[in-house]
Amino acid sequence: MSRPGSDLRHVVVGCGGLGSAAAYWLSRAMGGRVLALEQHALGGSAHDARPVHLLQHHDADAALAPAAYATWRDVERVSGLPLLTETGGLVIADDAARRRIGRLAAVADRHDVDFELLDPRALRRRWPQFRVTGTEDALHQRRSGIVDAARAGATHLALARGHGAEIREHSPVRALRATPSHVEVVLDDEVIRAERVVVAADVGTTEVLDGLGGLSLTVAREQVTSYATPHLLDFSSARFPVFTWHGADDVSGIGVHGEVATTLGQHGAGDGPLRRRREEFLAEHVPGFAGPEIATRSRLSAVPSDGHHVIGAVPGEPRVAVGVGARPEATFTSLIGRILAELATTGSSRHPIGAFALDRPALAAPSRWRSHA
Structure with a gap:
């Protein structure tokens, strides 16, 4: 188990849809130097069908949709499991x-x-x-269709484990603290030293990021x-x-x-x-x-107030990447996880994500980023 002072490089906070995808794509790039933390129990989710849509209401989403479909097909290829059913x-x-x-x-x-x-x-x-x-x-x-979100999350986590990632449940993250040499991930009974952190904690995102500023979400x-x-x-x-x-x-x-x-x-x-x-x-x-x-x-x-995703690094702290999916659909789940892995490993993404940056006006709050939830 990774402890303070180890060479653990990347920590994923949250093992829901985006977090499980990020854990897989990170471990696919980096092997066992990935730790994913989930505050709840894993493996008990019921069937959870979500729609997927190639056609989107906003240009920024539409530009990503073909890559999102291709990403689902890639996960199906390496897992052997059908995940996306096109129904129209x-x-x-x-x-x-x-x-x-x-x-x-x-x-x-x-x-x-x-x-x-x-x-x-x-x-x-x-x-x-x-x-x-x-x-x-x-x-x-x-080409619209259905993805079972629970099955997809379990698939991402199984693939991550296959690449050597460690997945821990019942491990709520209380805070992140930036130091000159690393980011501290604070748990109830442990402080993990990480080179890079991906935050995919959904409604818990603002609390996790509070020590680094905050985030304006409802x-x-x-x-x-x-x-x-x-x-x-x-x-x-x-x-x-x-x-x-x-x-x-x-x-x-x-x-x-x-x-x-x-x-x-x-x-x-x-x-x-x-x-x-x-x-x-x-x-x-x-x-x-x-x-x-x-x-x-x-x-x-x-x-966010503008209804768009949040995908990008924390302003002033590029070692922490954040992902929040702003749709109940599952179209972008695996792709956003893949983009977060790119940000954590290379500092940039080949996909057009400028509209989803954390420093846009919709995420700003007076004096600090702060949750309105």
Whole structure:
């Protein structure tokens, strides 16, 4: 086990989606000189299907999306495990939100991503599972799909161990302290000396970075409900696309994949009112999607005020790289981990990440970076 004074070079803080990916990509480059620390237990996560999208709403994300898909395929190649299932994806907007379709199509055109625009009649003909009123617009992109986030995280960690990385659970990081020769990673009963640190602690990021300044993030909540639909064939991944519906409430849905259930996600707090709105939405627009409720869980995630990822080195402390994924989807999980590994090993990335830097105005707080969560 690595102790103060050892030649341990790189520490990853957090073994969630981004952290597990960073641990793998770092260990692939550096072998056993990688230690990944997770404050909770590992290995107990349930199935957690997340959408992936080649077509993105913002140019900065769209520029990274092809590399994100290629990165998932690389992890599948070296692990032998299927991780990304392409189902196609729909974005549907009612009359009040139809401008979103136009903006999305404009980004697709700028980045040469193929798509189809569908009127309500075409949407009903292709996917009779949906009920539309006749005022909606829709956009279909054939390469959207699903990644099981829990399976992907376990795969990244297994591959990291195969390259010699040490993975420790029940090891919360309390602080980082910069010294002239190294970065101290402070645990409850140990101080680890590291040459480089990757922070991928999601909602714990601001606390971990507090000794180096801070970070201005909010905490977003998504309510995710799984349903035991009786219509398995209609909502199988071969027949039903992942979808986002923009209207009075923005909701996102995934058909039957892994777990024998459909899944609907909705941002917000207050489970009772949100549950009623989800039920009303499904009854009106996707009735066969519903069934007995299996479970509802909350996903918490750290989000900057501009809604973009955080990828880069701490200003004034290049030995500490930070990654925060600003989407509940899984499109960029492995790629961001790969970029963090690049930053930790070479100090730069071959990918365009300038828009995600830590010194941009959206992350600034008065006098210091500081969490608003």
